[in-house]
Amino acid sequence: MRYDVVIAGAGPVGLLLACELGQAGCSVLVLEQAASPESPLKRLPFGLRGLNAPTLEALDRRGLLDAVAAGQVLKPEKGPPPPGTAHWLSQPRRLGGHFAGIPFALDNVDSGRWPWRLPTPVGTQMAVELQALEAVLAERAQVLGVVILRGAGVQDVRSGTDQVQVEAGGQSFRGRWLVGCDGGRSTVRKQCGFTFAGTDPEFTGHSLSAELEDPTVLSPGRHITAQGMCNFNPPGTIALADFDGGAGHRQPLDRDTAQALLRRISGRDATITTLHLAATWTDGARQAIAYRRGRVLLAGDAAHVHSPLGGQGLNLGLGDAMNLGWKLAAVVRGDADEALLDTYQAERHPIGARVLEWSRAQVALMRPGAGSRALAAIVADLAEARDGATYLAERVWGVGQQLDLGQAHPLVGRSTPDFLLADGRRMGELLRAGQAVLLVFDAAIPCSEAADIERTRILWIEQPAVDSLGLSALLVRPDGNVAWASDGADATGLAQAVRQWGCPVGREAIA
Template identity: 75%
Template sequence: MLYDVVIAGAGPVGLFLSCELAQAGCSVLVLEQAESADSPLKRLPFGLRGLNAPTLEALDRRGLLDAVAATQVLKPDKGPPPPGTAHWLAQPRPLGGHFAGIPFALDDVDRTRWTWRLPTPVGTQMAVELQALEAVLAQRAIALGVCIERGRAVQAVRAGATEVVVETAAGVVRGRWLVGCDGGRSTVRKQCGFSFAGTDPEFTGHSLLVELEDPGVLTPGRQYTAQGMCNFNPPGVLALADFDGGAGHRKPLDLAEAQSLLRRVSARDATITALHLHSTWTDGARQSSAYRNGHVLLAGDAAHVHSPLGGQGLNLGIGDAMNLGWKLARVVRGEADEALLDSYHLERHPIGATVLDWSRAQVVLMRPGAGSRALAAVMADLADTRDGGTYLAERVWGVSQQLDLGGGHPLVGRSVPDFLLADGRRMGEVLRTGQGVLLMLDENCALRDVVDRWQQHFTSVTSAVDHALGLGALLVRPDGIVAWACDAGGDEAGLGLALQRWFALPKAD
């Protein structure tokens, strides 16, 4: 069978992308190396993941948010966070997030500065368990007809001009397109000639689940030492940053070695009586110079890797999938030229580069030495101000994210505000069909004749009840990004070009 799209990797990015494609009518096969979706590293405490505003909006716009919210780890009515979760989540003052472990408070965040955002039930952050998130996405994918085959690792790829052949131990599969969502060590990326440049690691991060003879020897929370950083979450969850240049990455660790590592990094005489789980990671930051090579594309960690500091990786990957899905589906269905896919790299590569730099900046504050400690103290003072807290929230929550779509109205390139519409729906609900929306907000707008001519191409043309933000009309892409906008009383200038660019329609007269 020739699939429209073969996806390597059944993590959240691959699963979300498969849902986007299947909803648009594409045949999709997902190949996953792991035999089982179950993994202790995907469960608490190591499986804790933070979802930011663009990810929560994406889930809402596809009708998945309620199911994901039902699995969230931290709920206001459920008391304190589970044992072993990040220490900054257990602080007495409501916190909005952190930068290199330096927290910022929710009451320091001035949301009134985000004039393009409207009141919405969709939040700006949510803590979930990775395995629970994957289960929700897999259930939706299967319901949409996606075929998920586990225990089938990609071994080789032969990319042709019109299709891609993927070799696995169980045989060959063929797809018109292949998307590598197979992680930082992506076989697809390596097999298909993508470069992967960046910066080498400064430290090895160790995540350990242990039993300690005397937990009181260690101080809860994040402590910096001459060798690195020790983050202790009682009773036995440890995150260690050993500034060894990444030498300890992916190396097995027995109990004696774990104890030696802990004592060296923490500078405390701690004794480990049992080692239950261990994994490593680094602060190496690399990005593919291109996200597409012919009929092969990359998304998620296959396209970019960085340290997990600040929890941006999962959100970055979901953003890739949301951006790519509708574009690839239109190309598969013959509704758009392959050139539409060039915008995927142009839009997402700069976002990825920014996140990599955000990760690198946090490493600077973690380095051993008096200079780093002094700089971290300055950053803590800034984070404790209204301007600093608001800036950090904008970056950590993703609310300031704006794609460069060539200028125009200030809303172009931003996530569409969650307007309340005349029929009682929110904008997020309108987008659940996965189609674009041409939204009229001003009944007297000069676009009425143009809208009547184009209406058949969009899921909804309606008016908002209130909170129109002084706008006349907006063209919204299937991913919820504003492609064109005009103020109240505006005309059709630029609308035809936007329609042609994103939907391959003739230019309006």
């Protein structure tokens, strides 16, 4: 059988992309190298992942947020955070997040700076376990008819003019398209000759789960030391940054070497009695120059890697999946020209590049030299100021993201506000069919004239909103980004926006 789309990798990005394509009616095969979806690295404490506003909105817009939220790690009613939870997440003062370990306070963030954000139950941050998130996505993908084959790592790719042949787990598979979501060391990226450009690592990050003879010798929280960075979350979750140029990455670590490393970086006489688990990562920051080569595309860590500082990589990758899914589905179904796929690169590459810069800037503040310490002290002062906290929140929560869609209106390219309609439905709910939505708040605007021929491509709703932000109408793409908006009685540009960004629905939304 030839699939519409073969996806390499059943990580969170591959799975969300599979859901998007499955919902749009495509036949999808996901090939996953690991035999089991379970791994201690995906469970707490190592598997803790922070989700930001674009991710939470995306999950809401596909009806997945409740299932993901059911497993969230830091629900207030769940009581104290589990052992090993990131220290900044369990502080008494409500923290909004951090930048290179420099916290900013929630009560210092001025959300009035984002007038397009309406009150919404969706939120801007959530901490989840990676394994639980993947389980929710895998279950949805399977409901949508996606085939997930585990223990089938992609080994070889041959890309032709009308299909791609993939060798995996000793078998051969064919797809009209292949998307590499196979992580930072992507085989698809390497096999298909994508250029991966960027900067080499300055440090090796070590995540340790250990038992300490006396945990009180280490101070909880993140500390920059003369040798690097030590982040201790009692009783035994430790993250270390060793500025060794990345030499320690993927080197085996036993109890003795872990203890020596901990003592050197922390400067404390800590004794590890048992080392349960150790993993490494680096701050190497690289991004594929192109996200597409012929019939092969990249998404998630396969397209960009950077340090996990400040928790952005997963959110970035899930954003790729939301952006690419409906476009690739439209091309597969013949509803759109292949040129639509060029907008994936044009829209997502700059956002990825910005995240890489964010990650590099944090590394610059963490270096153990006097210059970095001085700079970090200044940034800490700025983070205490309202403007500084708001700036950091905008970047960390992802609420300032705006795609370049040739902005004819300031809202264009932004995530749609979560309008509450007079009948009680929210915008997030209207997007669950994965279709573009035209919301007409003011019946006087001549939308019908402009877009009548394209009605099949959009969900058309005429209804006032509790707060329409002064808009008379707006067009929202299937991925939730505003494609066109008007404040007055002028519908100029709507017909073209519907033709460009509208998308006939493939399946009904899942309730």
